[in-house]
Amino acid sequence: MHIRPETSADIDAIHSLTEAAFGQPEEARLIDMLRADGDAAISLIAEDKDQIIGHVLFSPMAAPVRTLGLGPLSVSPDHQKQGIGAALVRHGLAQAQREGWQASFVLGNPAYYSRFGYSVDLAKDFTNQFAGPYFMALELAAGALKTPFAVSYAPAFAKL
Numbered sequence: 001m002h003i004r005p006e007t008s009a010d011i012d013a014i015h016s017l018t019e020a021a022f023g024q025p026e027e028a029r030l031i032d033m034l035r036a037d038g039d040a041a042i043s044l045i046a047e048d049k050d051q052i053i054g055h056v057l058f059s060p061m062a063a064p065v066r067t068l069g070l071g072p073l074s075v076s077p078d079h080q081k082q083g084i085g086a087a088l089v090r091h092g093l094a095q096a097q098r099e100g101w102q103a104s105f106v107l108g109n110p111a112y113y114s115r116f117g118y119s120v121d122l123a124k125d126f127t128n129q130f131a132g133p134y135f136m137a138l139e140l141a142a143g144a145l146k147t148p149f150a151v152s153y154a155p156a157f158a159k160l
């Protein structure tokens with residue numbers, strides 16, 4: 001298995017993989033809309049023997065510091081629980097940090113995303129359309145989330 005940035009040749013496979021992972025079409029459509037809007041800031045695929053088995057996307061969020069929203073994240077149903085999702089998230093976060101992004105938020109299961117350092121507690125004073133018990137925050141630059149602010153997902157999320 002290796003991880004690399006998506007290319008235009010991967011678009012259909014990412015769509016199919018995401019639909020299969022979520023068991024519904026909404027997240028796959030969201031990825032296509034984000035890409036069309038120029039909001040696929042980091043889009044990585046996990047590939048095994050020329051087959052795409054995982055994908056992660058990070059999109060820019062409207063915020064006073066350079067912030068990325070993580071998601072959707074998908075691993076094909078027959079390759080789950082082998083560390084592929086975690087490898088994709090870690091690669092994406094490392095790239096984000098190299099590129100100077102200062103913070104990241106995710107909407108997801110705290111039992112999963114806390115292993116990467118995302119925290120519900122850290123996110124709780126930030127205003128967001130999806131704020132609640134699944135909204136989590138991570139600093140990529142020390143102190144970036146010291147003062148709470150309003151943060152919004154890319155416009156495509158509103159069309160979900």
Ligand SMILES: CC(C)(COP(=O)(O)OP(=O)(O)OC[C@H]1O[C@@H](n2cnc3c(N)ncnc32)[C@H](O)[C@@H]1OP(=O)(O)O)[C@@H](O)C(=O)NCCC(=O)NCCS
Pocket residue numbers: 021022071072073074075076079080081082083084085086087107108109111112
């Ligand atoms: C969630 C998902 C991306 C995880 O990828 P993965 O490669 O299977 O996960 P990893 O191998 O990195 O990690 C496995 C661990 O995650 C846990 N896990 C997997 N899916 C989880 C979920 N939805 N909620 C909580 N924990 C989950 C497993 O129980 C396992 O826990 P352990 O390490 O304590 O044993 C994958 O299961 C998937 O595509 N699911 C369907 C789509 C989805 O729900 N995406 C995330 C939306 S925010």
